[in-house]
Amino acid sequence: MLIVKKFGGTSVADKERIYNVAKRCIEDYYAGNDVVVVLSAMGKYTDELLDMAHDISEKPPKREVDMLLTVGEQISVSLMAMAMNELRVPAVSLNAFQVSMHSTSDHGNARLKRIDTERILRELENRKIVLVTGFQGVNKFDDYTTLGRGGSDTTAVALAAALHADACEIYTDVDGIYTADPRLVPTARKLKEITYDEMLDLATLGAGVLHNRSVEMAKKYSVPLVVRSSLNNNEGTVVKEEISVERMLISGVALDTDAVRIAVIGLKDVPGTAFKVFDVLAKKKINVDVILQSIGRSGTKDISFTVHKNDLDEAVAALEAARARLGFKELHAVKSIAKLSIVGAGMMSNPGVAAKMFESLYNAGVNINMISTSEIRVTVLINEKDGIRAMNAVHDAFDLAD
Amino acid sequence: MLIVKKFGGTSVADKERIYNVAKRCIEDYYAGNDVVVVLSAMGKYTDELLDMAHDISEKPPKREVDMLLTVGEQISVSLMAMAMNELRVPAVSLNAFQVSMHSTSDHGNARLKRIDTERILRELENRKIVLVTGFQGVNKFDDYTTLGRGGSDTTAVALAAALHADACEIYTDVDGIYTADPRLVPTARKLKEITYDEMLDLATLGAGVLHNRSVEMAKKYSVPLVVRSSLNNNEGTVVKEEISVERMLISGVALDTDAVRIAVIGLKDVPGTAFKVFDVLAKKKINVDVILQSIGRSGTKDISFTVHKNDLDEAVAALEAARARLGFKELHAVKSIAKLSIVGAGMMSNPGVAAKMFESLYNAGVNINMISTSEIRVTVLINEKDGIRAMNAVHDAFDLAD
Numbered sequence: 001m002l003i004v005k006k007f008g009g010t011s012v013a014d015k016e017r018i019y020n021v022a023k024r025c026i027e028d029y030y031a032g033n034d035v036v037v038v039l040s041a042m043g044k045y046t047d048e049l050l051d052m053a054h055d056i057s058e059k060p061p062k063r064e065v066d067m068l069l070t071v072g073e074q075i076s077v078s079l080m081a082m083a084m085n086e087l088r089v090p091a092v093s094l095n096a097f098q099v100s101m102h103s104t105s106d107h108g109n110a111r112l113k114r115i116d117t118e119r120i121l122r123e124l125e126n127r128k129i130v131l132v133t134g135f136q137g138v139n140k141f142d143d144y145t146t147l148g149r150g151g152s153d154t155t156a157v158a159l160a161a162a163l164h165a166d167a168c169e170i171y172t173d174v175d176g177i178y179t180a181d182p183r184l185v186p187t188a189r190k191l192k193e194i195t196y197d198e199m200l201d202l203a204t205l206g207a208g209v210l211h212n213r214s215v216e217m218a219k220k221y222s223v224p225l226v227v228r229s230s231l232n233n234n235e236g237t238v239v240k241e242e243i244s245v246e247r248m249l250i251s252g253v254a255l256d257t258d259a260v261r262i263a264v265i266g267l268k269d270v271p272g273t274a275f276k277v278f279d280v281l282a283k284k285k286i287n288v289d290v291i292l293q294s295i296g297r298s299g300t301k302d303i304s305f306t307v308h309k310n311d312l313d314e315a316v317a318a319l320e321a322a323r324a325r326l327g328f329k330e331l332h333a334v335k336s337i338a339k340l341s342i343v344g345a346g347m348m349s350n351p352g353v354a355a356k357m358f359e360s361l362y363n364a365g366v367n368i369n370m371i372s373t374s375e376i377r378v379t380v381l382i383n384e385k386d387g388i389r390a391m392n393a394v395h396d397a398f399d400l401a402d
Numbered sequence: 403m404l405i406v407k408k409f410g411g412t413s414v415a416d417k418e419r420i421y422n423v424a425k426r427c428i429e430d431y432y433a434g435n436d437v438v439v440v441l442s443a444m445g446k447y448t449d450e451l452l453d454m455a456h457d458i459s460e461k462p463p464k465r466e467v468d469m470l471l472t473v474g475e476q477i478s479v480s481l482m483a484m485a486m487n488e489l490r491v492p493a494v495s496l497n498a499f500q501v502s503m504h505s506t507s508d509h510g511n512a513r514l515k516r517i518d519t520e521r522i523l524r525e526l527e528n529r530k531i532v533l534v535t536g537f538q539g540v541n542k543f544d545d546y547t548t549l550g551r552g553g554s555d556t557t558a559v560a561l562a563a564a565l566h567a568d569a570c571e572i573y574t575d576v577d578g579i580y581t582a583d584p585r586l587v588p589t590a591r592k593l594k595e596i597t598y599d600e601m602l603d604l605a606t607l608g609a610g611v612l613h614n615r616s617v618e619m620a621k622k623y624s625v626p627l628v629v630r631s632s633l634n635n636n637e638g639t640v641v642k643e644e645i646s647v648e649r650m651l652i653s654g655v656a657l658d659t660d661a662v663r664i665a666v667i668g669l670k671d672v673p674g675t676a677f678k679v680f681d682v683l684a685k686k687k688i689n690v691d692v693i694l695q696s697i698g699r700s701g702t703k704d705i706s707f708t709v710h711k712n713d714l715d716e717a718v719a720a721l722e723a724a725r726a727r728l729g730f731k732e733l734h735a736v737k738s739i740a741k742l743s744i745v746g747a748g749m750m751s752n753p754g755v756a757a758k759m760f761e762s763l764y765n766a767g768v769n770i771n772m773i774s775t776s777e778i779r780v781t782v783l784i785n786e787k788d789g790i791r792a793m794n795a796v797h798d799a800f801d802l803a804d
Contacts, residue, residue: 015457015458018458049477052477052481053480053481053484055417056417056420056481056484056485056488057484057485057487057488058488060484060487060488061483061484061487063494064480064483064484064487064494064495065480065484067476067479067480067483067495067497068476068477068480068481068484070476071473071476071477074469074470074472074473075451075454075470075473077469078455078466078467078469078470079454079455079458079466079470081463081466081469082455082458082459082462082463082466082467082470083458083459085459085462085463085466086458086459086460086462092465092466093466093469095469097499097544098544098545119544142499142500142521143500
């Protein structure tokens with residue numbers, strides 16, 4: 001078997017943990033497998049490097065930030081290779097240049113385009129464990145790029161796809177995917193299996209175990225993912241196209257408190273208004289979610305939507321700059337909101353799932369501001385203070401508890 | 403003009419110094435020059451990385467040590483690029499992969515073979531300051547190498563040669579090359595000029611400003627070097643083939659206290675004995691210096707020589723292992739010795755220089771153990787405790803004082 005294993009920064013934060021990961025990989029190696037390991041930078045080292053950059057320059061060039069950040073993973077893989085060699089197992093570390101990890105040019109948020117597998121396959125043939133720097137690529141100008149949040153997961157999935165790996169294991173500090181965040185919902189239960197699509201909705205909605213770009217890639221190339229804990233040997237959750245067990249109505253409940261709501265009040269009620277509003281934001285590459293359009297007073301209309309809180313200032317500035325052209329009266333931003341979602345492939349064949357969610361929120365006395373749905377997801381916007389209570393109420397209502 | 407400037411770790415140890423170096427390079431840039439800057443790792447960061455490696459493994463694989471160490475210079479060049487951009491001057495940082503800095507495969511002590519100048523020239527054409535990681539190369543297996551002690555100087559000289567630079571400036575924490583180490587000889591005077599050969603002898607003999615590999619390369623490719631201080635604007639010392647001023651008898655006095663003396667006593671007095679002794683050491687890549695062979699008692703002979711103190715244990719072990727084959731009686735090591743040398747191209751045309759040195763040592767009551775000479779150098783082995791006194795006596799005798 002060819003196994004790709006990915007360990008995050010917490011798993012390689014110090015000498016003891018590095019050796020734990022080394023031993024774990026060596027088990028698979030001695031069982032006769034080919035082992036490729038993707039590592040992130042140690043602990044909070046990427047943040048420390050960013051602090052160094054911002055100490056030098058308020059707005060450092062993104063190309064140079066990537067040049068700086070890529071050292072983090074290179075330190076991890078070289079130290080890991082030393083640990084494995086100390087344990088008498090041959091290992092070799094490779095960075096994005098050595099693997100030829102081709103990416104787009106978008107510094108800080110690049111996408112992997114193509115991976116040359118030649119060097120990795122040669123090292124595997126020589127029975128080495130191959131350690132690859134996560135999170136980084138090289139663009140067509142021969143410059144380092146980084147892949148943005150969750151980039152090392154993407155590296156692992158892309159490698160698994162390119163190498164036609166038999167398994168891609170993502171090691172994290174949780175046991176797997178839960179029906180809800182166990183820190184917020186004590187009765188949350190670990191899922192044995194989940195579909196790519198469900199996982200995509202959960203990742204987007206703030207469950208935060210896997211980044212959606214890595215799940216998208218896993219779906220595209222049918223890479224079977226396993227999410228496991230690096231701290232124990234529990235089985236973890238398998239992410240795949242179709243799940244085999246008789247399925248529950250919904251798989252999970254996710255709460256996202258990183259959204260803010262923007263309301264554009266008193267727009268002219270003529271065709272194209274909504275397009276113009278969202279075009280202004282799209283040009284700034286701001287993602288918009290949960291949109292509500294309603295009729296305002298005296299022939300005007302109002303448009304509300306959510307954006308990530310980090311994008312709030314830029315979104316407001318962009319809209320204000322276009323105020324004359326868009327012709328709105330007021331602009332409001334509400335920060336104290338939460339997005340609560342239920343996700344489940346099962347809801348496609350079961351009407352009434354949304355209604356059941358709304359009923360449970362009504363019973364819990366939680367007010368719903370806005371609603372958005374997809375085939376396998378229902379999202380409601382509620383007040384932030386109600387978030388955790390609402391999450392537990394919905395979790396109970398769908399019998400997800402352990 | 404195309405200028406290559408090299409700054410060591412002390413010069414980029416913190417934010418303030420990084421900005422000082424940036425401003426210094428920008429002056430040359432605004433004067434219309436093409437500027438290429440070679441940097442070492444910040445302060446003692448290379449040592450910190452080595453500590454990390456040795457914390458993980460007592461004897462880490464050299465290939466992985468190089469993979470780890472190369473991050474040091476990459477941090478320096480990316481931070482410097484940020485500082486220059488903050489000062490509104492376009493700069494770009496490049497590592498050994500991006501420059502294609504081809505080297506031999508000898509990890510930890512590689513030699514540069516060939517540098518592709520295409521990327522650097524393209525960036526210079528775009529009027530960017532080009533920042534290059536010192537100390538590192540890439541071997542034919544596409545693996546990182548490091549160039550050993552003084553490696554960043556070698557990088558700078560090699561770049562200057564490949565780019566046909568008009569000047570190669572080595573910035574250090576001293577003003578230039580002195581007639582003797584000013585910390586040991588208070589009256590030492592800074593030299594305006596010195597020849598490559600003199601500099602080679604001084605570097606080898608422990609003057610320590612420039613590593614001899616970089617001087618050898620400068621000589622080979624006729625790269626005019628300037629050694630200057632990064633802390634002031636003093637003129638520095640020019641290192642070149644022929645020096646133009648009417649020259650002094652000798653250029654400098656060097657003291658090396660890093661040597662130890664090994665005596666092999668009671669060897670059979672037959673042909674090939676000396677060859678066999680030094681062959682044992684050569685096979686361990688141990689450099690031998692100041693050799694003395696003398697007739698011992700009852701038809702035997704003794705051989706004495708010096709090695710670097712770091713090589714002492716290995717040298718003794720190698721000789722002991724070959725004891726039966728070499729057939730010697732005793733092996734002595736003396737640690738408390740010093741090598742005192744005078745260097746000067748002028749001595750070729752002036753007989754009596756060695757005699758003058760011996761006379762000054764006699765007058766100072768310093769005992770000479772062994773003598774070794776070359777065309778432009780005289781070296782004597784003395785007791786370590788006499789070192790500084792002897793150095794000052796010789797310095798005075800040749801009227802080198804300020």
